[in-house]
Amino acid sequence: MLYDKLKSYKDSGIYPFHMPGHKRNDILNDGLIPYGIDLTEIEGFDNLHNACGCIREIEKKAEKLYRVNRAFLLVNGSTGGILSSIRAMTNFGDKIIVSRNCHKSVYNAIELCGLNPEYILPEYDENNGVFTSVSPHKLEELLRENPDTKLVVITSPTYEGVVSDIKAIADICHKNGAMLFVDEAHGAHFPFSEKFPSEAVRCGADVAVVSLHKTLPSFTQTALLLTDNSELSDKLQENLSVFETSSPSYILMSAIENCLDYISENKNDFEVYTKRLDNFYCDTISLDNLTVLYNDKSFIEKCFAYDFGKIVISTAASNISGTELARILRDKYKIETEMSYTDYVIAMTSVCDSDEGFGKLKNALLEIDRTLNKNEKSHSNYNFYEIPKRNFFPYQKNNFRAEKIPFQKAQVRVSLEYIWAYPPGIPLIVPGEIITGKLINQINILFSNNIQINSTKKSMPDYIYAAEND
Ligand SMILES: Cc1ncc(COP(=O)(O)O)c(C=O)c1O
Numbered sequence: 001m002l003y004d005k006l007k008s009y010k011d012s013g014i015y016p017f018h019m020p021g022h023k024r025n026d027i028l029n030d031g032l033i034p035y036g037i038d039l040t041e042i043e044g045f046d047n048l049h050n051a052c053g054c055i056r057e058i059e060k061k062a063e064k065l066y067r068v069n070r071a072f073l074l075v076n077g078s079t080g081g082i083l084s085s086i087r088a089m090t091n092f093g094d095k096i097i098v099s100r101n102c103h104k105s106v107y108n109a110i111e112l113c114g115l116n117p118e119y120i121l122p123e124y125d126e127n128n129g130v131f132t133s134v135s136p137h138k139l140e141e142l143l144r145e146n147p148d149t150k151l152v153v154i155t156s157p158t159y160e161g162v163v164s165d166i167k168a169i170a171d172i173c174h175k176n177g178a179m180l181f182v183d184e185a186h187g188a189h190f191p192f193s194e195k196f197p198s199e200a201v202r203c204g205a206d207v208a209v210v211s212l213h214k215t216l217p218s219f220t221q222t223a224l225l226l227t228d229n230s231e232l233s234d235k236l237q238e239n240l241s242v243f244e245t246s247s248p249s250y251i252l253m254s255a256i257e258n259c260l261d262y263i264s265e266n267k268n269d270f271e272v273y274t275k276r277l278d279n280f281y282c283d284t285i286s287l288d289n290l291t292v293l294y295n296d297k298s299f300i301e302k303c304f305a306y307d308f309g310k311i312v313i314s315t316a317a318s319n320i321s322g323t324e325l326a327r328i329l330r331d332k333y334k335i336e337t338e339m340s341y342t343d344y345v346i347a348m349t350s351v352c353d354s355d356e357g358f359g360k361l362k363n364a365l366l367e368i369d370r371t372l373n374k375n376e377k378s379h380s381n382y383n384f385y386e387i388p389k390r391n392f393f394p395y396q397k398n399n400f401r402a403e404k405i406p407f408q409k410a411q412v413r414v415s416l417e418y419i420w421a422y423p424p425g426i427p428l429i430v431p432g433e434i435i436t437g438k439l440i441n442q443i444n445i446l447f448s449n450n451i452q453i454n455s456t457k458k459s460m461p462d463y464i465y466a467a468e469n470d
Contacts, residue, residue: 086181096152
């Protein structure tokens with residue numbers, strides 16, 4: 001039974017450098033079993049889709065803590081907020097500019113809302129195979145070329161902790177008549193220490209989503225939709241009722257309130273947390289073959305700002321891959337990390353991590369580092385990332401006859417599927433785009449590094465559903 005599996009994993013002694021941000025700590029310390037508090041919208045318990053009682057009170061707490069005009073609770077993660085926001089901020093057929101490293105929920109919104117996307121590629125750090133910030137200058141040029149753009153969508157921070165200059169980007173968007181939506185799913189903790197980058201809405205974004213469950217002590221699926229743009233509130237609410245369940249979990253909503261109360265009452269914990277992070281980075285400067293990206297000046301210089309709560313360990317200069325490092329941490333040191341990729345591993349931290357946890361990771365990395373050698377050749381060994389040429393928009397994919405083609409022979413065909421590595425869940429190709437030999441090579445390299453590759457119809461790695469390229 002899954003329940004038994006979860007219970008025995010809890011007692012396994014494996015340290016979680018991954019989501020959820022509560023790190024399996026009971027912040028209320030009352031051990032209450034969720035069955036006892038699982039309710040529905042009975043008298044006195046308000047209604048998420050028309051909040052005016054106890055649920056509205058939680059929203060108000062969020063508005064105060066995040067210093068925004070309007071906050072909405074989300075119970076199916078930032079995903080629901082992303083779908084709702086993009087639909088609320090566009091009309092069918094609108095042009096939008098999207099940073100290509102967006103999460104797949106943004107692509108789903110583009111398809112569902114029948115949008116015409118132009119992509120902007122963020123800057124890229126080739127040494128470690130990591131996207132850095134979106135260039136405001138490049139965005140400005142793209143907006144000039146596409147003056148009918150209604151909305152710009154940016155991910156900041158990224159999964160790897162890279163933050164873009166949202167203030168400059170928001171100014172450029174507004175000057176060019178476009179709104180700005182920021183997927184800030186990984187930045188829910190930003191307001192709670194000056195050592196973290198500034199929050200998107202405070203920097204001028206029209207709307208942002210933050211996943212509480214990723215970096216704060218809250219249950220999986222809990223998130224917030226934040227806006228200062230009062231003209232959008234009604235449309236956001238309307239679309240939240242489209243994309244979110246009509247039976248929102250009271251356990252999740254009360255977890256949001258507990259999380260917000262915990263933050264209000266324990267502000268000092270964030271000082272302790274950021275000191276722990278400072279110490280960790282100090283202690284890992286001496287790594288020789290592995291590199292912690294926050295300590296890598298040449299990487300940090302390529303980022304507008306960086307969330308040092310994300311510990312990204314690069315293996316690019318060593319003789320092991322990111323996936324191998326994650327395996328060693330798991331098998332030998334009982335540390336489970338958030339994700340691993342060709343050339344790096346992400347360890348997610350939160351205010352709920354302990355000195356012991358940080359010490360365990362630090363000691364493991366120092367010990368592993370001593371067993372490694374240098375390797376100048378990157379494991380990714382490809383110049384990621386080229387945006388494929390487009391034949392048609394994603395929402396038009398059902399108008400084309402799908403053929404099941406062996407993937408290795410699919411060059412020049414038009415993909416009818418999304419293909420993405422999970423994590424991070426960023427599409428490598430989108431329906432309507434032309435498959436190139438380079439893309440096939442990139443995907444082969446990801447496979448050989450044991451990266452999980454998914455496609456819409458689960459046909460990968462052997463096949464892909466594609467159309468003729470007329
Ligand atoms: C950048 C980014 N945006 C959005 C999401 C979706 O967030 P959620 O899992 O809260 O729905 C994720 C999930 O990992 C993500 O990495």
